[in-house]
Amino acid sequence: MAKKNRNRQRAETTPTEPGEVGPRQPCPCGSGKRYKACHGAAGGGDVYVARPFEGLASEGDVVALRELVPAATAPLTLRDDVDAHGRTVTLCTLAPGAVPAVVRDSGEVLLGLQVQHSFGDPSRDLAAVLLAALEAEPGAVGLTDAPGPGPRLQDLVVDAPLDITVHEGYGYWVEESDQSPEVAELLEQADDQAAPTARLASVASAYWTRMGSKEHLRWVMPEPEGELLDALARLHAAGTDTLIPEGRLVGMFRAHGLLTPVWDLPVGTGAEALEDPAADFKTALDAALAEKAPLTSEERSARSGLANRQVTIR
Template identity: 70%
Template sequence: MAKKNRTKSSGTATETPAGEVGPRQPCPCGSGKRYKACHGAAGGADVFVKRPFEGLASECDVVALRELVPAATAVLPLKGEYADRVVKLCSLLPGAAPALVRDSGEVWLGLQVQHAYGDPARDLGAVLEAALAAEPGAGMIGLTSNPGQGPRLQDLVVDGDLKIEVHEGFEFWVSDMEASSELAQALEAADGAAAPTARLTEVTAAYWTAMGSKEHLRWVMPEPEDVLLDALARLHVSGDDVIVPDARLVGMFRAHGLLAPVWDLPVGTGPEPLEDAATTFKAKLDAALANTADLTTEERSARNGLANRQVTIR
């Protein structure tokens, strides 16, 4: 007995609106579950914002500091009544604290934290508001539950390109504090886990790092994933995806709605030779991004290979 045809007619099929995730599609959080069983489940998880820092001029750098860079800071200018307050955005604070209010009243806002309520930009907004309302010297400001509706980071800051300062370690934690054995131990542990890192100056959100005996270039890019994959596939086939001789594009991270291609570099490269090389590559990438022709068979194969070498950070 033949099985019934379960295929719905085209007139009753429901299409997923552009920009939204269908219930049967993989959840963009990277859990491996279908969306309806993860962040799309009623009461199963908090709302998930795929690209939480969208709209910020320094979106790519913020993503890099949150996910890839061990020790970095940037002054964060604020709007409105808090415009005269000094706020420092930090990749990581002691104990992964969400924020610290210093004795001077200066607020340090941490990006690498242990909580996750679905919208990091809203979490940052809630922590920042609480820190600004606290007394000078209040110390750590935490976030122990979903903050609910309220201003996001984008609503509180004066937007513009942030001046990112990458540090060799975490000495900035104690630059205005008296030394103590407890602080020294925390600092030693943090410094020991921090891989040497440098931000390239000629392009945006590209970071050289040395991890053990290997060197890498990790570059957070703002283009939509499908468009960027097409462009990188074209460059791979033409041999133009090599940043410096003997470097190799080995894959990419996916974080907060953006892709970060990763190159393995020859040992001893260092960040300096990458400056001109990255500028040259960026020009080739822009040309490939502007190419709207259909991919060739070889380019489609290269694209599939790149797509299979993605790691989602969540």
């Protein structure tokens, strides 16, 4: 009987196809529930999109701003058929109070990426919030229920690479007219939680950060997961997956369908010292991605090790 139960449990836990989620595994929407109790349940979730920001020119940066970067902003240009009045819309990592959006007295919309809700398709959720904010009076705009069928962010914006500004803190929350002592105290408390972060200029979607006494580079990569793992395995087996001496590739996050390799760095490295090494690594990575020969036994071993050091955060 025990063996039969183990076999049944194994069947429930192990996905049957690559990318499939087992019933007892965490739901990839990030809710913290098992899949069978969330998007795998009848009525438990109306939609789940594994790669919600696919097709955006800055897909990797949007994922980074949603999951990794404390404080950053980027202007969004809306399509004329969405807003013919030229409203200012600013995409931000975090809006005040983690609300989905804020409409300022000036009419500007702050559209937050880091929010409390999770309805399965963050791109659709952002679009629903944005459309509501364009019709709302000044103040916070929320999203308490799944928005249902409708446009996605890709349908509302003029797609172009984002002009991202990484901030030291959350000063972008406050308009110049609101500089009260109470607001200053609130900002100081929030700023204390923001880890120093910088975006590299030489490559796309790569962010240096210092967390406590440690420094890291976290680089969101849009390549298909299997191909990217093969390429990273080739570089690792060749000893060329380090960016700088004493830095090392330690693992990777998986978020919104993309892998984010993470390098530990020596203390004191900083972002500027990574610009040229990152560009050189991107050249080597592209060459490894183009390689079609089967992996060697050493490369297969390296790939297995890398796959075992993945953490899914969304």
